[in-house]
Amino acid sequence: METMTQQPRRALVVDDESALVDLVRGYLQHDGFEVRTAQDGPAALEAAREFDPEVVVLDLGLPLLDGVEVCRELRRFSDCYVIMLTARSDEVDKLVGLSVGADDYLTKPFSPRELVARVKVMLRRPRRLPAPNTTATVARFGPLEVDLDGREARLGGRTRDLTVTEFNLLATLARQPHVAFTRRQLIDAVWGDDWVGDDRLVDVHIGHLRRKLGDDAAAPRFVRTIRGVGYRMGGGR
Structure with missing residues (x-):
C-alpha cells in the first residue's frame, strides 16, 4: 500500500x-x-x-x-x-x-x-479568509463594492489592486460594518491568533489600504479610525 x-x-x-x-x-x-x-x-x-x-x-x-x-x-x-x-x-x-x-x-x-x-x-495561517456565511457576497459602501467571495474591491466600478493582506483587512471590516475592531482583533482575524509582534503592523496596512481607496485619513469615507479602539467600516459618504 x-x-x-x-x-x-x-x-x-x-x-x-x-x-x-x-x-x-x-x-x-x-x-x-x-x-x-x-x-x-x-x-x-x-x-x-x-x-x-x-x-x-x-x-x-x-x-x-x-x-x-x-x-x-x-x-x-x-x-x-x-x-x-x-x-x-x-x-x-x-x-x-x-x-x-x-x-x-x-x-x-x-x-x-x-x-x-x-x-x-x-x-x-491561511492566506485567504473563509467565505462568509451569508447570501450577500458583495458589500456596498457608497461607491465602494467589496466582493467577499470573488475577493475583489471595486471603487466607482474600477477594480482596486489590493494585496492579500489589504483585502483580508477590508473584508474583515466589511463583513461586520457596525463593529469597531481593535488592532488585536484584526491581527487575530487576518494574521492569526498565534501571531506575535508589534500591533502597529495593522496601522501600516490600513494606511496603505486607504491610499489605494483614495480615502483621506483626516476625513475617511471607507475605513474609520475609532479613537482608543481601532478601526471600523465607514458608510462611503
Whole structure:
C-alpha cells in the first residue's frame, strides 16, 4: 500500500551576508524546509520565479536592487509570505518595507530560532479568509463594492489592486460594518491568533489600504479610525 509523503515547505533566504544566509538556511533545513538562497535583488527575483517559495526571508539592504523594490516586484507574481530583515532600527525602514507587501520584519541582530518560529506561525495561517456565511457576497459602501467571495474591491466600478493582506483587512471590516475592531482583533482575524509582534503592523496596512481607496485619513469615507479602539467600516459618504 502506497503512503503519501508530505512535501517540505519551501523557503527563500535573501541576504548579502554569506554567514547569515548559511546560519538561517541551516536552521530552516533542520526544521524540514527546502531552502534556496540569493545574495542580491535580481537573483532573488529569479529564484522566486523558479522556486515558487511559500516564504521569503528578505534583507532590506541588498545590492543591485534593494529589498523594498524586490518585495514590490515579488508581489506582482507571488503571494508568498515575506519577512523583511533590516540592519537599521529606523522605524521608517520597517514601515516602508511593510507598505509594499511584507508581512513582518525583524531587526538585526536577531535570533534564528525566533525567525524560524515566526515563519512557522505564518505558514499555519491561511492566506485567504473563509467565505462568509451569508447570501450577500458583495458589500456596498457608497461607491465602494467589496466582493467577499470573488475577493475583489471595486471603487466607482474600477477594480482596486489590493494585496492579500489589504483585502483580508477590508473584508474583515466589511463583513461586520457596525463593529469597531481593535488592532488585536484584526491581527487575530487576518494574521492569526498565534501571531506575535508589534500591533502597529495593522496601522501600516490600513494606511496603505486607504491610499489605494483614495480615502483621506483626516476625513475617511471607507475605513474609520475609532479613537482608543481601532478601526471600523465607514458608510462611503
